[in-house]
Amino acid sequence: MTENLLLAFGLTLMAGLATGIGSLLAFVTTTTNTKFLSFTLGFSAGVMIYVSMVEIFFKAQEALIGATDEVTGNWLTVAGFFGGMILIALIDKLIPKQSNPHELKKVEDMEKSPKNPDLLKMGTFTAVAIAIHNFPEGIATFTSALQDPGLGLAIAVAIAIHNIPEGIAVSVPVYYATGNRKKAFKLSFLSGLSEPIGALVAFLVLMPYLTDMLFGIIFAGVAGIMIFISLDELLPAAKKYDETHLPIYGVMAGMAVMALSLLLFI
Template identity: 55%
Template sequence: MNTPFYFAFGLTLLAGLCTGVGSILSLGYKKFNPKFLGGMLGLSAGVMLYVSFAEIINKAKISLTEVFGEQLGAIYTVVGFFSGILAIILIDKLIPSHDHDHEDENASSVKGNQNQKLYRLGIFSALALAIHNFPEGLATFMSAINEPSYGLSIAFAVAVHNIPEGIAVAIPIYYATKSRKKAFWYSFLSGLAEPIGALIGYFILRQFFDDSIFGIIFSSVAGIMVYISLNELIPTAREYAGQKITMWGILVGMLIMAISLLLFI
């Protein structure tokens, strides 16, 4: 393998591993703090919502428009978006819930239900981000191998916005399990989808991975992330921290993601 391959793969690997950086930064609190938890979940929702509507949907529409034209490209973008929502709803139904069928006044039982809810939330976030990171890693890798200076700027921007994405996975997992190690590894593994995407794309999918497939994947991922934000992250954040802190968390998350995306320009 030549030098450009190792350079491009190294950039993609480092960008993906920054989800682990996000988890490290978010795991400083040893004592349970519901307001901190709620604020960070709100921040995670802001990150997911902003990146979905400001970047991912736009990328999907551009790719699909190039293949199918303006009107059909827009239609397929919408279809992909709502297909992603439908897919995550079905996944939600397939993952067993441990909620009790009968109301239980026992405090430990209530706490167990809350932990299970947070754990499921972390798993959903990890799943959505891994799916998102797979084609993102391929795009970063291919940009770097074709134009190293452009690839470097893209990898840096991806690395920056992977940090808050790592928080989205680590925080609910940590508060559900009280295990920093487990929170870190889930976050870390979701970021590994980027270098894995680069390798699979380079060796296997280059002849199949065209703009249409890229667009459908990205529009579906946007739908998944929006659903998780609206149905899981924001309601859970409000439950722990209230409306005001949740809203500030969302706004800060959007601002962080907006700044990181400006690095692409």
């Protein structure tokens, strides 16, 4: 159990701090590899969609049916699934559009119009938006890894990939505002810490009450959250970076890799 706890926290930390990787990419590269980013965002969406609908949803259903009965369990699973969607949709709705971390940003933007103080507020809001947005993702990664380390790893990798452009989204406006790359990186890095904080909250608050019923509801919600993120954020962002079929090829590759890993390791 202790080993699983450490792994769950480690995976959540890795996923959250990927925002820092995005920020670093903005500093060490001069152009955005849009094709690679488009493919990897599609890949991340493919992993999330496949694992949510093929594995997580049915694990939730199995747990809830076991805790209640078949009819009640099925209804609770569906309710938890759409509840997760509604939760993440509300979080997105509360984030001002200009501060939304999923607005397209490129590395090239780092060199445009630095030291524009009007954008410091936007950069700060973006960091806060990412922190709020990543909190439930931290709970999702932690609880998944705790129950099934292989599944948790897949989710952590998918979330880490989608956190990379979020790191760029923080760095660009903060650098605009201050001309300070270190400050831009620091804020981006810190915004990702809400993911392990979400894991810590899950451990302290949910763990003592983690019955089959609660586990099933959380997992159903996780599936809904991940489907929403994939359809509302990852795929549109992937299409913005590349308008060809590349994002869909990424989705197919992500699904194939996830399917293979489920067949071989889970």
